[in-house]
Amino acid sequence: MIDLQSLSVWKSLTAEQQTALEAASVRRTCPKGTVLHQGDADCTGLILVCAGQLRAYILSEDGREITLYRLFERDICLFSASCIMNSIQFEIMVEAEKDSEVLVIPAELYKRIMSISAPLANYTNEIMASRFSEVMWLLDQILWKRFDVRLAEFLCNEVQIEGTNQLRITHEMIGRHLGNPREVVTRMLKYFQNEGYVKLSRGMIAVCDELDTLLEA
Amino acid sequence: MIDLQSLSVWKSLTAEQQTALEAASVRRTCPKGTVLHQGDADCTGLILVCAGQLRAYILSEDGREITLYRLFERDICLFSASCIMNSIQFEIMVEAEKDSEVLVIPAELYKRIMSISAPLANYTNEIMASRFSEVMWLLDQILWKRFDVRLAEFLCNEVQIEGTNQLRITHEMIGRHLGNPREVVTRMLKYFQNEGYVKLSRGMIAVCDELDTLLEA
Numbered sequence: 001m002i003d004l005q006s007l008s009v010w011k012s013l014t015a016e017q018q019t020a021l022e023a024a025s026v027r028r029t030c031p032k033g034t035v036l037h038q039g040d041a042d043c044t045g046l047i048l049v050c051a052g053q054l055r056a057y058i059l060s061e062d063g064r065e066i067t068l069y070r071l072f073e074r075d076i077c078l079f080s081a082s083c084i085m086n087s088i089q090f091e092i093m094v095e096a097e098k099d100s101e102v103l104v105i106p107a108e109l110y111k112r113i114m115s116i117s118a119p120l121a122n123y124t125n126e127i128m129a130s131r132f133s134e135v136m137w138l139l140d141q142i143l144w145k146r147f148d149v150r151l152a153e154f155l156c157n158e159v160q161i162e163g164t165n166q167l168r169i170t171h172e173m174i175g176r177h178l179g180n181p182r183e184v185v186t187r188m189l190k191y192f193q194n195e196g197y198v199k200l201s202r203g204m205i206a207v208c209d210e211l212d213t214l215l216e217a
Numbered sequence: 218m219i220d221l222q223s224l225s226v227w228k229s230l231t232a233e234q235q236t237a238l239e240a241a242s243v244r245r246t247c248p249k250g251t252v253l254h255q256g257d258a259d260c261t262g263l264i265l266v267c268a269g270q271l272r273a274y275i276l277s278e279d280g281r282e283i284t285l286y287r288l289f290e291r292d293i294c295l296f297s298a299s300c301i302m303n304s305i306q307f308e309i310m311v312e313a314e315k316d317s318e319v320l321v322i323p324a325e326l327y328k329r330i331m332s333i334s335a336p337l338a339n340y341t342n343e344i345m346a347s348r349f350s351e352v353m354w355l356l357d358q359i360l361w362k363r364f365d366v367r368l369a370e371f372l373c374n375e376v377q378i379e380g381t382n383q384l385r386i387t388h389e390m391i392g393r394h395l396g397n398p399r400e401v402v403t404r405m406l407k408y409f410q411n412e413g414y415v416k417l418s419r420g421m422i423a424v425c426d427e428l429d430t431l432l433e434a
Contacts, residue, residue, distance in 0.1 A: 058353075060361040087347035090354070114339065121338030122331065128342065130304035132349050136275075137307070139356055143396050144277040179360050 002050040003103065006074055012119035021113070026104045030096040036080065039091030043083035045104040049075050052100025053161075056092050057176070066179030068092060069134040070161075078127050081107035084114065142179070150178060151188050152214045155198070155207050165207040219267040219291055220320065229336035238330070243321045247313040253297065256308030260300035262321040266292050269317025270378075273309050274393070283396030285309060286351040287378070295344050298324035301331065359396070367395060368405050369431045372415070372424050382424040 004010060004021055013021070027050070030036060036054065037044040047054070054071040056079065071077055071094075082088040084107050114120045141150055154177060159165050171185045178185070189205065192198045197214060199206040221227060221238055230238070244267070247253060253271065254261040264271070271288040273296065288294055288311075299305040301324050331337045358367055371394060376382050388402045395402070406422065409415045414431060416423040 058357065060357075062361075064361065066360060085343055085346045087343045087350060089347070089350035090357075114335075116335050118331075118333050118335040118338050121335050121342060125338060125342050125345065126302055126304045128345050128349065129302045130306070132345065132352070133304060133306035135349070135352060135356065139352065139359070140275065140277075140307075142356070142359060143283060144279075144281065 002048070002074055004048070004105075007048070007076075007123075009119055009123035012123075013113070013117065017113050017117065017120075020109060021105060024106050024109050028102050028104055030100045030102060032096055032099050034096045034100075035093065036096065036102065037077070037092070037094040039093055043107045044080040044094075045107045046081045046084075046110055047071075047077040047094065048103040048105065049073055049077075050101040050103055052096060052102075053098040054094055054100060054102075055097040055177075056094050058090075058092055064179065064181075065093075065176040066138075067177040068138065069131060070097070076127055078124065078131065081105075081110065083107050084111040084124075147178075147180065147184070148188055148191070148214065151185070151192075152197070152211055154178060155205065155211060156215065159207050167205045167207060168203060169205060170203060219265070221265070221322075223291055224265070224293075224340075226336055226340035229340075230330070230334065234330050234334065234337075237326060238322060241323050241326050245319050245321055247317045247319060249313055249316050251313045251317075252310065253313060253319065254294070254309070254311040256310055260324045261297040261311075262324045263298045263301075263327055264288075264294040264311065265320040265322065266290055266294075267318040267320055269313060269319075270315040271311055271317060271319075272314040273311050275307075275309055281396065281398075282310075282393040283355075284394040285355065286348060287314070293344055295341065295348065298322075298327065300324050301328040301341075364395075364397065364401070365405055365408070365431065368402070368409075369414070369428055371395060372422065372428060373432065376424050384422045384424060385420060386422060387420060 004025060010018065030052070036047060039059065049071050051073060054077065056068045056071065056077065057065050058068060059065055077094055079088065079092045080094050082091070114124055154174065155167065158167050158169065171189060172182045175182045175185045189198060189200060193200050197208055197211040199208065221242060227235065247269070253264060256276065266288050268290060271294065273285045273288065273294065274282050275285060276282055294311055296305065296309045297311050299308070331341055371391065372384065375384050375386065388406060389399045392399045392402045406415060406417060409428070410417050414425055414428040416425065
């Protein structure tokens with residue numbers, strides 16, 4: 001069972017800091033679809049994923065979405081506690097992509113310990129740097145990659161995450177991951193089907209091995 | 218004169234740490250155009266801007282550029298020392314946009330002090346968070362903003378930075394800031410000229426007050 005003691009930084013904290021964190025953290029069960037953190041709402045706290053899968057994304061003014069990164073077991077979401085740092089001037093949304101169980105660490109307490117604990121501050125640095133790296137990867141994709149390649153990579157990644165090539169996902173949802181309108185996704189998937197890369201049926205996309213050839217090209 | 222003592226974290230370091238940093242830092246004069254840090258090359262160190270102006274940008278495989286953020290006096294560039302954190306998995310370029318003077322702080326020493334100094338680790342966190350915020354702003358722009366608005370905002374920002382509405386900048390260079398081919402910039406600038414937003418002449422763009430109307434719309 002994943003808990004605070006699973007954190008790699010845990011042993012570098014003092015007994016007193018450990019006790020305070022354990023006493024203050026709250027376990028929460030989040031059915032698939034639960035929005036755990038909503039951009040401009042209050043400072044939810046740090047979220048440790050104990051089970052399941054979360055998705056961090058941003059919203060445009062007119063309701064378009066794009067996925068920034070996924071959080072799996074043992075991952076920590078920092079930006080749901082953006083109040084721990086003055087310089088975090090952006091807002092993200094976090095939702096449960098699967099039924100999930102999380103531990104919420106209160107932001108105020110975390111901030112207080114971080115201010116005096118070099119290990120915790122450095123640990124936080126590493127988390128932020130790794131999210132930053134994911135966003136830089138995304139920026140790179142959006143700027144320079146063709147949409148067919150982005151879609152193919154997304155599908156291959158989903159096959160890995162889900163452990164099956166039969167993906168239960170709507171075109172609408174893919175659009176929200178990739179930041180594109182549904183119609184654009186549907187058009188490209190139909191092209192993929194014609195090329196023999198995927199087989200489409202209602203609410204389901206079967207990814208064929210041939211899709212790899214597009215990525216190797 | 219800006220030096221290490223100008224850093225807001227300076228007074229929170231021990232005398233020993235201060236002495237070590239001062240002894241190891243190197244002042245460098247960089248004429249406009251100097252590339253101070255090149256993505257995959259070695260770990261240059263942290264760069265403190267003492268005078269002038271730097272530009273951090275990324276490159277596509279085929280040589281296209283986009284500006285991530287600018288660094289002005291007293292700003293620190295962290296990602297030119299990406300070796301201080303394992304989780305920084307991206308590479309940026311840094312060049313002097315004006316004649317500049319910088320202090321280069323060796324990455325190894327900085328990392329060593331950061332590992333035991335909560336103030337320095339938290340200071341680093343804040344720097345990273347503020348760069349992260351700038352990149353998130355950029356992502357937002359690229360994803361959801363029309364190009365005419367991005368170009369207009371860029372020009373207005375340049376007017377502020379340069380303190381004049383007579384901008385000496387090529388269409389090519391604007392394209393490198395915004396991540397677009399030169400032709401796209403030229404076409405939009407011609408449209409701006411027809412609308413009375415700018416006046417174009419060789420190597421110069423005069424920004425008219427009317428440009429604000431586009432941003433207010």
